Every structure is written in C-alpha cells, then in structure tokens.
Amino acid sequence: MDVVELSRIQFASTTLFHFLFVPLSIGLVFIIAIMETLYVVKKDDKYKKMAKFWGHLFLINFAVGVVTGILQEFQFGMNWSEYSRFVGDVFGAPLAIEALLAFFMESTFLGLWIFGWDRLPKWLHALCIWLVSLGTIFSAFFILSANSFMQHPVGEVLQNGRLEMNDFLAILTNGQLWVEFPHTVFGSFATGALFIIGISAIAFLRKKHVEFYKGSFKVAIVVALISGIGIALSGHEQALYLVETQPMKMAASEGLWEDSADPAPWTVLANIDTEAKENTGELKIPYLLSFLSYGEFSGSVEGMNTLQERYTELYGPGNYIPPVKTTFWSFRVMTVLGGAVLALSIWGAYLYARKKLVNSKWYLRLMIIAISFPFIGNSAGWIMTEIGRQPWVVFGYMKTEDAVSAGVTAGEVLFSLITFSALYLILFAVMITLFVREIKKGPEHDIEKTDPIADPFTKEGQHAFS
Amino acid sequence: MLSLNEFWFILVAVLFVGFFFLEGFDFGVGIASKFVAKDDLERRAFINSIGPYWDANEVWLITAIGAMFAAFPNWYASMLSGFYLCFAFILFGLIGRGVAFEFRGKAEHPTWRKTWDWVILFGSIIPPLTFGIMFTALIQGVPIDENMHMHAGVSDVINVYTVLGGVTLTMLCVWHGLIFGTLRLMDTLRERCRRAAKNLLPINAVLLVAFLGMTFFNTDMFSVHGNILEYLFMVGILVYIASGYFITRKRDGWAFLMSGLIMILLIASVFIGLFPRVMISSISEAYSLTVQTASSGDYSLKVMTYISLALLPFVLGYQIWSYYVFRKRVDHKEHMEY
Numbered sequence: 001m002d003v004v005e006l007s008r009i010q011f012a013s014t015t016l017f018h019f020l021f022v023p024l025s026i027g028l029v030f031i032i033a034i035m036e037t038l039y040v041v042k043k044d045d046k047y048k049k050m051a052k053f054w055g056h057l058f059l060i061n062f063a064v065g066v067v068t069g070i071l072q073e074f075q076f077g078m079n080w081s082e083y084s085r086f087v088g089d090v091f092g093a094p095l096a097i098e099a100l101l102a103f104f105m106e107s108t109f110l111g112l113w114i115f116g117w118d119r120l121p122k123w124l125h126a127l128c129i130w131l132v133s134l135g136t137i138f139s140a141f142f143i144l145s146a147n148s149f150m151q152h153p154v155g156e157v158l159q160n161g162r163l164e165m166n167d168f169l170a171i172l173t174n175g176q177l178w179v180e181f182p183h184t185v186f187g188s189f190a191t192g193a194l195f196i197i198g199i200s201a202i203a204f205l206r207k208k209h210v211e212f213y214k215g216s217f218k219v220a221i222v223v224a225l226i227s228g229i230g231i232a233l234s235g236h237e238q239a240l241y242l243v244e245t246q247p248m249k250m251a252a253s254e255g256l257w258e259d260s261a262d263p264a265p266w267t268v269l270a271n272i273d274t275e276a277k278e279n280t281g282e283l284k285i286p287y288l289l290s291f292l293s294y295g296e297f298s299g300s301v302e303g304m305n306t307l308q309e310r311y312t313e314l315y316g317p318g319n320y321i322p323p324v325k326t327t328f329w330s331f332r333v334m335t336v337l338g339g340a341v342l343a344l345s346i347w348g349a350y351l352y353a354r355k356k357l358v359n360s361k362w363y364l365r366l367m368i369i370a371i372s373f374p375f376i377g378n379s380a381g382w383i384m385t386e387i388g389r390q391p392w393v394v395f396g397y398m399k400t401e402d403a404v405s406a407g408v409t410a411g412e413v414l415f416s417l418i419t420f421s422a423l424y425l426i427l428f429a430v431m432i433t434l435f436v437r438e439i440k441k442g443p444e445h446d447i448e449k450t451d452p453i454a455d456p457f458t459k460e461g462q463h464a465f466s
Numbered sequence: 467m468l469s470l471n472e473f474w475f476i477l478v479a480v481l482f483v484g485f486f487f488l489e490g491f492d493f494g495v496g497i498a499s500k501f502v503a504k505d506d507l508e509r510r511a512f513i514n515s516i517g518p519y520w521d522a523n524e525v526w527l528i529t530a531i532g533a534m535f536a537a538f539p540n541w542y543a544s545m546l547s548g549f550y551l552c553f554a555f556i557l558f559g560l561i562g563r564g565v566a567f568e569f570r571g572k573a574e575h576p577t578w579r580k581t582w583d584w585v586i587l588f589g590s591i592i593p594p595l596t597f598g599i600m601f602t603a604l605i606q607g608v609p610i611d612e613n614m615h616m617h618a619g620v621s622d623v624i625n626v627y628t629v630l631g632g633v634t635l636t637m638l639c640v641w642h643g644l645i646f647g648t649l650r651l652m653d654t655l656r657e658r659c660r661r662a663a664k665n666l667l668p669i670n671a672v673l674l675v676a677f678l679g680m681t682f683f684n685t686d687m688f689s690v691h692g693n694i695l696e697y698l699f700m701v702g703i704l705v706y707i708a709s710g711y712f713i714t715r716k717r718d719g720w721a722f723l724m725s726g727l728i729m730i731l732l733i734a735s736v737f738i739g740l741f742p743r744v745m746i747s748s749i750s751e752a753y754s755l756t757v758q759t760a761s762s763g764d765y766s767l768k769v770m771t772y773i774s775l776a777l778l779p780f781v782l783g784y785q786i787w788s789y790y791v792f793r794k795r796v797d798h799k800e801h802m803e804y
Contacts (some may be wrong), residue, residue, distance in 0.1 A: 063568035067561040073528050074553055075542055075730075077546025085614075087541020089762040093770055095726065097534035100774060101524040104781045108788050109520035162539075164763040239673065325722065405547035407615045416554040425564060433570050 004404045006413040007079040010420070012386075014071055016379055019422050021065030023463060026136045027192015031223055033133045036126045038219075038407065050216050051129075053443040059114065060434050066107075071420070073099070080259065083393055090156050090165045093148050099144035105135035105387065106291060112454050136249040137456035139179055140188070149179035150394050151385070152245045163397060163438040176245065180385075186230035187381070190341050191374035193224035197348065198371035199439060212443045217357070221348050228342030229351060236340060237290070240413060243293040246395065247309070249388035252306045253325045255279055262300035268332075272325050287381040305322055315396070322390040332383040337377035344370055358404035402437040468766040471757040474537035475744070477774065479737035481530035486594075486733045487726050488523040492516040493636075494562065494643015496590030496711075499784070500583060502658050503643070506576075509583060513567060514796045515650035520567065522785060524560065529764045536770055540614050541758035548608065548616025548745075552600045552623065556593045558686055562591025594639045595632040599623065601736050602631030605685045607748035612756060622748070634673040638732070641666045642725040646710075648718040652795045656718075661786045664713050671706065687739035691770040 001009075032051050039047035054136050071093065084091075109131040114123055147155075155170030156163045157431045163172070182400050189367040197220050200213035251257075255270045266288030270279040287297045304321050311320040344367065357364075393400040471621035514522075535542040546553055562585045570582035603623050610616045644666070647659035672796075678699065682688050682799035688695050709724030740746070744760050761767065 012650050030612040059568060060572070061706045063565050070524070070528060070560055070564075071557055073531050073535075074546060076555060077542045078550055078553055079547075079790070081543035081547035083545040084535065085539050088535055088542060089766045092536030092539055092542070092762065093766060093773075096536035096770065098772055099525060099532040099776075100777050101730060102557075103528055104522060104785070107521035108785055112788050112791060115514075115518045115792060165766040168765075284733060284775040298633065322539065354533070405543075406548075406613070407617050408547050408550050412550050414555075415551070419554070419558065423561060427561075430565070430569060434569060437573065 001410065001414075003408060003413055004401050005418060007404050008400065010079060010413060010417045011075065012429065014068065014075065014420060014424070016382065017428075018068040018072060019066065019224045019382060020375055021061050022081045022140075023067065023188035023374065024190040024195060025058065025062045025065045025192075026133075026140060027134045027190065027191075027223075028061065028186035028195065029129065029136055030189055031192050031196060031219060032058060033126070033129045034084075034219055034223070036129055037108060040122050040126045046212065046423040049212065049443050050219075053212075054216065055113075056438050059433060060431060060438065062110070064431050068424065068427075069250060078416075079405055079408065080393075080403050081405040081407070083398065086162045086403070087394055088162075090153075090163050092163065093168070094142040094146040094171070094188055098139055100428060102135045102139035102142065106132050106139065107120075107244055109135065137185060140179075143172055144173065144181050145177050145186060147385075148174045148180055150392075151180075151389060152176040152395055153397060158397070163394070175241055179238045179241045182230060183234040183238055183381075186234060186379050187225055187374060189227035189339075189379065190231060190345075193227060193345075194341060194367075194372055194374050196220035197224060198367050198369075201367040202357045202439075204297060205250040205364050209443055214290055214358070217348075218352065221345060221352060224341070224345040225349050225396055226234065228338075228345045231338050232342055235335070239275075239292050240295055246389065248301050248307045248320060249322065249327065249384075250293065251302060251387055252305060252327040253384060254301070254320050255282075255324060255328045256301060257305050259305040259306055260289060260301045260303065261428050262290070263298045264293065264301045266292060267379065270328065272328060274324050284293075318391070318399075320391065324325075324389050327384055327388040330380040332389070333380040334384060337373045337380070340370070341373055341377070344373075348400075470764060470771060471537075471761045472531070472742075473771065474761070474767055475651055475737070475741060475757045476533045478530055478533050478537065480733065481526055482737070483525035483730050483733045485523070485530055485721060486597075486639075487729050488526055489520070490594070490694040490729050491643045491646035491726075492520040492523055493590045493594050494639040494641065495647060496586050496642050496643070498638075498662065500587045502647070502662055504654070506579060508655055509746070510570075510571070511651055511655060511796045512647065513570070513586075516649060517567070518788060518792050521553060521564070524564070526640045533774075535768060537762055537764060538744060538755075538757070538760040541566065542757055544610065544614050544616050544745055544755060544760075545604075548610070548618055549603075549623065549754075552596050554697050556596045559589045559592030559596070561589075563593075571756060584604050589640075591636060594636045598632030598635030599628045601635075601733075602697070604745060605681070605687055605736060607741055607746040608749035610695050610745060610753050610755065611749060612753055614753075614760075616653055616745070627684050630673070630677050634670075634677045635732075637670050637673055638725075638729060641670055642722075642729055644715070645718065645725045650796055652797060656795075659715060660716065660718070662743075663725075664710075667710050667713070672704075674702075680761055685739070687735070691741070694738060698735055698738075702728060705731070 009037040033046050033157060037049040037052070038044070039051060092346045112120065113125065113128040113132060116128065120128070138340050149171060152174060153163070154174045155167035157166045158164075171177075196216050200220070201348050203209055203213040239250070254260075255267055255272050257279065263286070265284040265286045267279075268283045270282045270286060277278040289301055290297055290299045291298065293301050302322070308320055312318065348357070348361060348367070351360050351363060378435075389395060391399045391401070495512055495516045503512050504510040513693040515589040520701055531542070531546075533544075558626070566582040566589060570579055570586070573579075603618075606627060608622050610617050641663055643795050644659045648656050648663070649657060685802060705727045706725050709721055709728065712718075712721035712724060741756045743755050745755040748756075760772075
C-alpha cells in the first residue's frame with residue numbers, strides 16, 4: 001500500500017474512533033448540566049446524585065475523547081502536509097479559534113467542576129458545567145466550519161498557488177455549516193440521551209435503584225425526543241442543500257446512475273453494479289426522492305453519469321464518481337437508525353407518561369441495544385459525508401491523492417498506524433471495563449465527603465509568597 | 467511597527483513558552499511522583515496537585531499548534547511532516563498520560579495503579595524529551611529542500627547535541643515540577659520536594675552550561691541578533707543563582723518564579739534565535755522557511771489577530787481564576803479520589 005492509502009486508512013480510523021467519544025461527551029455534558037441546574041433550582045439532592053453519577057461516566061469518556069482529539073490537531077500536518085499548505089490560510093483559522101475559544105473553556109471549567117464541588121457556590125459550580133457544555137458546542141461549530149469548507153468552499157480565493165481567505169464571515173455563514181452543525185449537535189444530544197436511557201433500562205430490568213434511574217430517564221427522554229425531531233428536520237434541510245451544492249454525493253447516496261424520472265422515486269434498496277454503472281433490481285417508493293431533494297413532490301434529480309460528464313468538462317479528465325456502494329449504504333444505515341431513535345423516543349415518552357415504563361420488558365431490552373444506534377448512525381453519517389466527497393479533499397480544488405505529505409514514507413505511516421491502532425484498542429477495552437465498573441457501583445457509591453479544613457488561609461496556605 | 471507576520475511569530479512563541487512554563491511543571495510532577503512519593507496516597511497527592519490544571523496546560527500546546535497552522539501553514543506542514551516520528555512519540559506520551567490521570571483512581575488494585583503510574587512516568591518523560599530533541603534539531607538546522615520539504619535522516623534528529631537538549635529540557639521540567647510541588651503539597655512531601663529540587667541544582671547547572679556551550683559552537687543562535695542572547699544568558703545565570711538562594715531559604719513562591727523564568731528564558735531564546743526564520747535549512751540558507759515565506763495572507767492574519775485579541779483576556783482571566791480557586795495545598799485528610 002502507498003502513502004495515500006495508508007494515510008486515508010489512518011485518518012478514517014483515528015477520526016471515526018475519536019467520533020465515538022465526541023458525541024457522547026457533547027450529549028452527556030448537556031444533560032448533566034440540566035440535572036445540576038435542577039439540583040440548584042429544586043434543591044433536591046437526587047439531582048445532585050444524578051449529575052455526579054453520570055458525571056463519572058462522562059469523565060471517563062471525555063478523557064478518551066480529549067486524548068484522541070489531540071491527534072486530530074497534529075495529523076493534518078503529519079500526514080496531509082500538502083493539504084495543510086494548500087488550505088492552511090483558510091482552514092487553520094477555525095482550528096486555532098476552536099483551541100482558543102473551546103478547548104481552554106472545556107478544560108479549565110471541567111477542572112473547576114471536578115475539583116470544585118466543595119469549593120464553589122452551587123450556582124457557580126453549575127455554571128461551570130454549562131460552560132463546559134458550551135465549550136463542546138463551540139468546538140463542534142468551529143471544526144464543522146472547517147469541514148464545511150471542504151464540502152463547499154466559500155470565502156476563499158485561489159492565489160499564490162493556494163486557497164486564501166478573503167471573507168471570514170462567509171466561512172461562518174456557510175450554508176453547509178448551518179445544516180451540518182445542527183444535525184451533528186442534535187445527533188450528539190441523542191447519543192447522550194440514548195446512552196442514559198439504555199443504562200437506565202438495564203437498571204429497571206434488574207429492579208435496582210429504580211427511583212434514581214426513573215429521574216434520569218425522565219430528563220434523558222425529553223432530550224431524546226427533542227433531538228430526534230431535530231435530527232430529522234436538520235437532516236432533511238441537509239439533503240436539500242446537498243442537491244444544490246454536491247449533486248454527485250446525492251446521486252451516489254441514491255445509487256442513481258441516469259437522471260431520474262420526474263417526480264423522482266426514492267430507492268430503498270438496490271443491487272449496485274459499479275462496473276456496468278447500473279443497478280440490477282431496485283425497490284422504489286414513488287415521489288419520495290423529489291420530496292427529499294426539493295421539499296416538494298416533483299422535480300428530477302441528476303444522475304452520476306450526467307454529472308461525470310459535466311465534471312470532466314469542468315475539471316478535466318478523471319473519475320469523479322465516489323465509491324457508490326459505501327455512500328449508498330451508509331446513507332441508508334444513518335437514516336434508518338435516525339428514524340429508529342425518533343420512534344423509540346416517542347414510544348418511551350408514551351410509556352413513561354402512562355406509568356408503564358418500568359414493566360415494559362421488551363421496550364427496555366430494545367433500549368439496551370439502542371444505545372448503539374446513535375453511535376452507528378453518527379459514524380455512518382460521516383462515512384457518507386466524507387466518502388461521498390471523494391475524489392475531492394476540498395471540493396473542486398484539490399483531490400485527496402494530491403493532499404498527502406510529500407516527505408513522509410509509507411513505513412512511517414504504517415508504523416504510526418499500527419501503534420495508534422493498538423493504543424486505541426487498549427484504550428477502548430479499558431474504557432469499556434471502567435464503564436461497566438462505574439455502572440455496577442451504582443449511584444449510591446458516591447458518599448458525600450466533606451472538606452475537613454474549610455479555612456483556605458491556614459498558615460501553610462499563606463506562606464508561599466512571604 | 468510590528469508586521470502581522472512578526473506579531474504571529476511572537477504569539478506562537480508565547481504559546482510555546484506558556485506551554486513549557488505550565489505543562490513543564492506538570493510533566494515534572496508526573497515524573498517526580500514516581501520517585502519522590504513513597505506510597506499510593508502520596509502519589510495521589512502529587513497527581514491532585516496538578517489535577518485541576520494539566521488538561522488546560524496541554525491546551526496551550528494545542529493552541530500553539532493551531533496558531534501555527536493558521537498563521538504559518540508552511541511551517542506547520544513542513545515541521546509536522548518532517549518530524550513525523552517525533553510527533554508520533556509525543557502523541558503516544560500525551561495520550562497515555564491523559565487517560566492515566568483519569569483512569570488510575572478508578573480501581574484500587576495495586577497492579578492497576580502501578581501500571582498507570584508507569585504510563586504517567588513515560589507519558590511525562592517522552593513529550594519534553596522529544597520536544598527538546600526536536601527544538602534543538604530545529605536550531606541546528608535540518609535538511610529542507612527548495613520546495614520546503616524536509617527530508618531528515620536519523621542523525622539530523624538524533625545526535626549528541628539534540629539528545630543533550632532533550633535531556634536538559636526534561637530535567638528542567640523535573641526541577642520546575644518539584645518546586646511547584648513545594649507550593650501545592652504539605653509537610654514531609656513538601657520537604658522532600660524541596661530537598662530534591664536542591665539536589666538537582668548542580669546537575670541541571672552542568673546540563674545547562676553544556677547545552678548552551680554546544681549551542682554556541684553548533685548553531686548561529688548567539689550571533690544572529692547581536693548580543694541579545696548573551697545578555698539573556700547573563701540574566702539566566704543571575705536567575706539560576708537566585709533560585710538556589712530561594713530554595714535554600716525555603717521561599718518557595720520565589721523559587722517557583724525563578725524556575726519558571728529559567729524555562730521562559732530558555733524557550734524564548736530558541737524563538738529569538740530562530741527569528742526571522744521559523745525552520746533553518748541545513749542545505750542552503752535560501753531554503754530556510756521564514757515568517758514571510760511560511761505565513762498566511764494578510765487578510766487571514768488580520769482576522770485572526772482581531773479574534774485572538776478579543777478572546778485572550780477572557781482565556782487568561784478564567785485560567786488565573788482557576789489557579790486562585792485551588793490555591794490551597796493538597797491535603798491528605800481531604801477527599802483524594804476524583
């Protein structure tokens with residue numbers, strides 16, 4: 001394998017791995033912040049217990065998310081140095097702002113939150129976790145603004161042999177960003193919510209700490225319901241935008257070789273033959289693709305062959321069709337799981353309202369499995385987004401094969417790929433073990449430990465600077 | 467007036483200086499925890515002394531790298547791909563260390579704890595050691611061709627001089643961390659930190675003199691900008707002597723200020739000596755990357771300048787506040803596991 005392929009495998013694996021933890025962190029910390037706010041407002045210790053218990057799980061997850069994230073900041077330069085040179089003028093700014101605005105906020109206020117239970121007034125302590133939550137959302141916003149630029153470049157000009165920024169505001173108001181960002185954040189909230197729901201389901205089935213988990217479930221199901229709706233709406237908006245800006249990705253995600261009929265039917269399943277550039281056997285729902293693409297029940301959608309011709313004229317000879325099967329199937333996995341999340345949330349809210357939740361064995365069992373749905377859905381969504389953009393790394397400007405580092409050897413990349421993968425596997429195993437341990441310890445484990453020395457100005461504390 | 471390129475070079479330098487000043491002591495605490503602490507509780511006290519800070523300290527590095535990417539894409543691209551394996555090792559270290567702090571306290575089994583203690587030790591040694599090696603190689607010059615591509619052989623990165631640089635930086639971190647320990651720990655632990663810091667004084671003096679001596683002969687650092695670095699060197703000697711005085715007199719706060727100043731002087735000198743270059747080519751002076759050739763366009767730099775100037779006061783403000791909140795020493799009698 002050559003440097004390009006190895007680098008792609010490395011980017012895909014490290015980024016997908018990182019993105020298992022990110023959405024869970026974003027979702028959990030948001031829900032924990034709600035719980036702690038309830039504690040401050042209602043002065044009920046049960047909410048504090050919730051914030052602390054889910055906080056333990058959040059911290060384990062956050063640690064892995066952070067350390068796997070450090071790598072992201074470095075690997076553009078390490079593996080994709082030609083890409084970095086070409087787009088650094090535009091692409092570097094959001095990354096730097098992300099660090100300055102979001103990472104400092106997350107890390108400082110998280111430190112204050114972990115070690116500050118006994119040292120800060122309650123409201124200020126709750127504010128700290130809200131600032132961590134805000135930090136994670138800022139982080140998502142800026143990294144997605146960078147990603148959106150790769151999907152749909154705006155605010156740039158090609159000069160001095162590279163892309164240079166000429167309108168920063170355009171980058172922050174990129175239409176792609178404003179469909180991608182809400183979709184990702186709602187997906188993250190759902191990930192956190194379904195995690196809490198799934199763990200609570202285990203407890204209900206075992207009849208352990210039922211009251212505690214009922215309280216957690218209640219908060220989580222509200223978040224799940226709202227994010228389920230948010231995912232669907234923002235997902236639809238994203239499809240409308242996709243047809244306009246990246247029709248090739250849209251066509252590939254539909255397995256659409258020739259221009260569709262008008263109105264366009266949606267292909268549920270297809271047997272795709274990428275060699276012959278046709279599908280043998282399709283299952284279709286009439287009108288639906290027109291609706292997905294334009295929000296109305298008419299309109300034809302361009303096929304890959306038409307687009308290939310147009311792109312060849314525009315960008316010169318080459319293959320502009322992304323890996324169709326991967327794009328097609330990852331899109332289906334994502335949408336089906338997204339729909340399932342919404343349906344299960346509605347069902348759960350109904351059961352809770354009718355006070356049937358704790359005894360609904362089948363629902364609870366299903367919710368344990370459903371913990372995995374958002375994780376798989378998130379990954380599938382990113383696979384579709386990134387694979388569907390190929391062969392481009394920056395749409396219309398630079399191909400992935402030209403982006404790789406010039407001075408790095410395949411051996412070096414292979415070495416880091418193997419060691420990072422091994423390291424990540426170990427991390428993953430340890431993390432799962434710790435999750436299980438913390439969950440088994442249960443919410444009662446956290447016995448209040450009070451601070452025996454309340455006076456900060458003891459003799460010891462004072463004399464450092466005398 | 468400063469040009470934007472110069473301003474951003476200074477900002478990147480400040481971020482690296484800040485990183486080594488801050489994470490320098492928590493690397494040091496990570497290493498010292500293995501040797502100075504005698505039992506599990508003491509080790510925990512060491513870790514808690516940096517508990518609320520280390521993560522934010524590490525963000526200084528992330529921000530430095532991010533700023534490099536945004537302001538000097540060619541520097542970022544050439545350096546990270548050129549020192550590929552160095553950065554891979556730094557990442558292993560940082561990844562291991564980061565999770566170790568979090569995971570260590572989650573179970574009580576001695577093997578579990580011991581394993582993570584080793585990870586903390588190596589995770590705290592590898593980054594400063596590798597950074598020291600890398601920065602030394604950087605000022606010595608590395609083979610960079612006319613296309614800004616760096617093709618370094620092993621001996622360009624690993625040689626007596628660079629390894630000396632790595633060891634010196636690491637030992638300075640240990641020393642800086644021990645002095646930080648005297649500020650945040652109590653009783654016998656505090657005493658032991660102070661004693662260890664004192665014992666390191668002569669060793670580090672030898673390392674520093676040897677390193678600066680080799681720098682004098684191996685690089686152009688001392689000649690590029692008149693006598694600036696000579697003056698800084700003299701200041702450094704005074705600060706070092708002062709640090710010895712304060713450590714012996716148990717004036718820990720002042721001693722910490724001095725060890726911090728040594729760190730600041732050392733890292734700042736690297737950047738002063740580099741300027742206006744950001745990477746020195748050993749093939750031809752003409753191939754060196756400079757603040758002009760490596761940088762982003764004016765528009766991008768201007769936007770970044772406004773944004774960072776608007777954000778920095780807040781960032782610095784709440785970080786200082788967090789140090790204020792945890793100004794109290796780590797007490798064994800308190801809740802120790804988080």
